[in-house]
Amino acid sequence: MNDLAAPGRFGVEVYRARLERAAALAREAGLDGLVVGTGPDLRYLTGSRAHSFERLTALVVPADGGTPTVVVPRLELASLTDSAVAELGLPLNDWVDGVDPYALVTRALPVGARIAVDEALPALHLIPLADRFGTTPILATGVLRRLRMIKDDAEVEALRRAGAAIDRVHARTGEWLRPGRTEAEVAADISAAIVAEGHTGAEFVIVGSGPHGADPHHEVSERVIESGDVVVVDIGGPVEPGYNSDSTRTYVLGEPDPVVAQRCALLEAAQQAAVDVVRPGVTAESVDAAARMLLAEHGLGEVFVHRTGHGIGLSVHEEPYIVSGNDIPLEEGMAFSIEPGIYFRGEWGARIEDIVVVTADGCESLNRRPHGLTVLPG
Structure with a gap:
């Protein structure tokens, strides 16, 4: 190609x-x-x-x-x-x-x-x-x-470049995310880094600290980040010729509360369970079910309030959607996010997101950063 x-x-x-x-x-x-x-x-x-x-x-x-x-x-x-x-x-x-x-x-x-x-x-x-x-x-x-929906080799390579570029931004998040700064200040630094690391622009930057992390579509605010905060960072943008990255990691400033750490570990397991299910012939809703079932088994089903994923390419959100009721069989070349989250209104939230591409016998994850709760100085 x-x-x-x-x-x-x-x-x-x-x-x-x-x-x-x-x-x-x-x-x-x-x-x-x-x-x-x-x-x-x-x-x-x-x-x-x-x-x-x-x-x-x-x-x-x-x-x-x-x-x-x-x-x-x-x-x-x-x-x-x-x-x-x-x-x-x-x-x-x-x-x-x-x-x-x-x-x-x-x-x-x-x-x-x-x-x-x-x-x-x-x-x-x-x-x-x-x-x-x-x-x-x-x-x-x-x-x-x-x-x-079915990406060719050239498209997959573009998505790989996008995934690697956004991984480099997540690797630098500790440079900007610290107590005393506002979400907006952190987001401005992240936006600049998204471009510096190879994107043509920052399509979106979510920095959800403390209770704002419990809103899946919170963007940024003037809230001052505090020691002990759990912070959801969901970022992405296009690389030439227009293919998008989209990756979420969750950070904590200082040692996490044991309950937070335990719930984030379950979220990590749920995200991996969904990734492990992906292969040609499996339905989109089966991937959603894999993440949802694990969280439900541990009493967290009610706080997982959105679909598990969405397709990605020239648009950040496109088909296939990884959601209950979508019985479309996965095919080699499909690319989509896997991003379960847990949200405790008024307290905190967490989400883990990778982009994966369906291969002949499984899937390739385009994001390689560690998935667990990342501890930063508090």
Whole structure:
């Protein structure tokens, strides 16, 4: 598989193969074509980072194997410069204000065609498309998720780089996390380190100290971190060409209370139990159950309040979701988080998170930092 051909994207053959596969899957689904707006699906298929506002930018993929086309405002043509669109030889239907861009879509797919649109396409564009085609489009999620869930070798390598980069940030957390500093101050240092260690930006930084750690989606605040605090640090960001890291570790400032230490050890065991279950053919919900069952056996089931994981790639959260009720069988190349947590409202919380990739006989963890409660000076 080709490596990066230009800053921010893979070689052209990667995208050519993806477009061919997208057309084939659309055909299998009984569709005439796909209409993909700006966002991670367009980036996946062409390498484009274009943004669309009130003016339509869309990739039109005929299911019959015909050449895909791009509808784009003329003033936004430069947004395609760094994509693989030119190398792929995709025709451009560019337009200016006063021209109906939805009519340009019907040049590639006939009126009455059975089309599917990606989930990021806003109603602003969806409704005029439906009017033009005279049919109600369906979501292309069933087609596109099949593509994006199974990572190819180039994607897995990008995720490995992301995992190693975020591990280097966690390894440095002791430089910034100490009593007397606010969560916001610690987060600012972590954000800078995320970039310094190889990411193009910090997508998110959670520093949940003391009672804030009991809120799984707490970000940061001006709370001053105190000696004895248990602190959840959940961080991540993209590396070129846009693939994300996401890793959580839990720290304590000073020697932990024995109850905290014992519960964190159980959490570590639950996270490992879920990792051990992963292999092709096992369902996503079985991975969730492995972590949940161990915690429930020790009276901690009620404080594990979220799913065990989510897929990751060009989006931080994508399919497959590792949650009860999701009976999709795991396949080689799927990448997702395994992140059980325990949360004691008003007191403290803890979470452990790795990204794993399903292999032929198990899984590869992309995060290698120690999983147990990390003791820092208090």
